[in-house]
Amino acid sequence: MPSRIVLVTGVGGELGGKLLARLGNNPDFQRVIGVDTVPPAPHVAARMGRAEFVRADIRNPLIAKIIAASEVDTVVHASTTAHPAGPARRTAVKEMNVIGTMRLLAACQRSPLVRKLVVKSTAAVYGTDARSPAVFDEDAPLRPPSAQGFVADAVEVENYVRGLQRRRPDIAVTVVRFTNLIGPQVDTVTTRYFALPVVPTILGYDARIQLLHAADALSVLELAAVEDKPGVFNVGGDGVLTLSQAIRQAGRVELPLPKAMLPSIGRMLRGARLVDFSPDRIQLLQHGLVVDTTKVKREFGFVPRWSTQEAFDDYVQGRGLRPVVDGGAMTESLSRVAFAAARRM
Numbered sequence: 001m002p003s004r005i006v007l008v009t010g011v012g013g014e015l016g017g018k019l020l021a022r023l024g025n026n027p028d029f030q031r032v033i034g035v036d037t038v039p040p041a042p043h044v045a046a047r048m049g050r051a052e053f054v055r056a057d058i059r060n061p062l063i064a065k066i067i068a069a070s071e072v073d074t075v076v077h078a079s080t081t082a083h084p085a086g087p088a089r090r091t092a093v094k095e096m097n098v099i100g101t102m103r104l105l106a107a108c109q110r111s112p113l114v115r116k117l118v119v120k121s122t123a124a125v126y127g128t129d130a131r132s133p134a135v136f137d138e139d140a141p142l143r144p145p146s147a148q149g150f151v152a153d154a155v156e157v158e159n160y161v162r163g164l165q166r167r168r169p170d171i172a173v174t175v176v177r178f179t180n181l182i183g184p185q186v187d188t189v190t191t192r193y194f195a196l197p198v199v200p201t202i203l204g205y206d207a208r209i210q211l212l213h214a215a216d217a218l219s220v221l222e223l224a225a226v227e228d229k230p231g232v233f234n235v236g237g238d239g240v241l242t243l244s245q246a247i248r249q250a251g252r253v254e255l256p257l258p259k260a261m262l263p264s265i266g267r268m269l270r271g272a273r274l275v276d277f278s279p280d281r282i283q284l285l286q287h288g289l290v291v292d293t294t295k296v297k298r299e300f301g302f303v304p305r306w307s308t309q310e311a312f313d314d315y316v317q318g319r320g321l322r323p324v325v326d327g328g329a330m331t332e333s334l335s336r337v338a339f340a341a342a343r344r345m
Contacts, residue, residue: 003074003116004030006225007067009058009104010079012038014185015120015218019078020044022222024051033070035063036079058100064107067114074116075108076225077101082122082154097153098160105164108171116172118224119161123177123210123234124151124280128287137292138177138232145283172230176220179236179291182311183214184318191315192275194250197324200265200277203256207243207288210236213306213314223300231299234291237308243285250316251323259286 006023010016011034020034021044032051039045039053056062058079067075080097108114126136127143144152158175165173180190190211193199212235220235247254257265259282266277296302306314 002028003225005033005070005072006031006074006076007033007035007070007072008076008078008225009035009100010077010120011040011044011053012036013079014041014044014187015181015214015221016078017041017044018218019076019221019225020051020053021047021049022218023225024049026226028226031070033066033072035066058104059095061103063103064110067107067111071113072111073113074118074225075104075114076118076120076221077104078120078221080120080122080154080157082124082150093150094153097150098156101157101160105160109164109168114168114171116174116228117161117164118174118176118221119157120221121158121175121177122151122154123179123236123289123291124284125154125158125177126289126291127151128283128289130287132287132289135290135292136234138234138295144280146279149278149280151280172228174224174229175232176217176224176296177232177234177291178217178220179210179212179234179289181214181217182211182315184315186214186315189275189281191319194246194252194315195319195321196252196269196275198255199247199252200255200257200262201243201247202259202262202282202286205243205286207285208240208290209243209246209284209288209308210240210290211308211311212236213304213311216304216306216311219305220296220300220302223302227300229299231295233296233300234293235296235302235304236291236293237304237306237311238293239308240288240290241308241312243288246312249312250321252321253324 006029008016008020011020017040023032034053035056037057056066081093108117125142126140127145142155144155262277262282269275
């Protein structure tokens with residue numbers, strides 16, 4: 001049964017906003033509603049087509065009234081955050097991720113008209129350590145690196161989604177687990193990390209990374225909203241880069257440090273509102289994460305337009321990153337500060 005009335009959350013963000021615009025220009029939909037606490041960016045709002053924006057907080061029970069009154073049959077939950085732009089208020093983000101999802105799913109459960117749910121998640125839910133497989137498929141267990149981080153939120157969100165499936169088996173649920181998003185307009189800890197003039201890494205490790213261009217992520221969400229493809233799907237670009245390769249290609253200077261020193265560096269960068277080296281992030285920098293995307297290619301017929309290498313190249317070119325001029329002096333300065341901070345620990 002085709003979708004008629006679609007509700008998209010998180011439209012104040014770049015990905016959710018562009019999805020709202022895509023669906024708003026699709027004549028197959030009778031109505032497209034975007035909700036968030038902030039409106040879509042002006043460049044997105046100008047291309048929304050027939051889509052409409054409703055200022056609403058999904059943490060508020062009002063979301064149930066919006067879904068019921070608008071006779072929504074398809075919900076695309078794109079507001080979850082596993083990779084914030086930089087240092088963020090943990091409580092506020094967790095409330096939006098967890099409490100917001102609980103309210104939204106409760107509203108979906110109560111509405112007899114809702115027949116499809118699409119949820120944006122992250123491949124980071126698999127966790128990563130020295131015993132991890134080289135490539136994760138969708139059946140791998142979910143093991144967040146820490147009990148309190150943003151990845152733990154994503155695991156909790158997926159648990160709530162499975163609970164909804166048990167209570168409402170008539171709702172077709174699609175969960176897409178994205179690898180790290182990248183692109184000229186993407187602002188996450190990943191894109192900020194590679195833009196640092198001197199990039200801290202973990203001594204003795206060179207993690208493999210798999211990236212997904214934001215435009216490919218948008219295409220998958222659009223396909224999931226348009227077509228009925230229930231299930232869990234890994235989504236990432238083809239191929240991998242090592243951390244050292246990516247840093248060199250971005251023209252940055254690598255600074256390998258003992259793992260114990262990363263929190264000290266993290267506090268410095270957090271104070272400058274740049275990058276937050278959370279336990280989740282440190283684990284990823286140490287062990288990397290690569291997923292098998294066979295299932296999304298087979299069942300969606302989706303082939304990423306950008307490989308991991310091509311997505312990273314587009315990010316570097318789009319951001320106008322230039323090689324660091326005096327990386328040696330910067331590395332020496334940051335090293336002195338890091339070792340001084342470590343002695344005070």
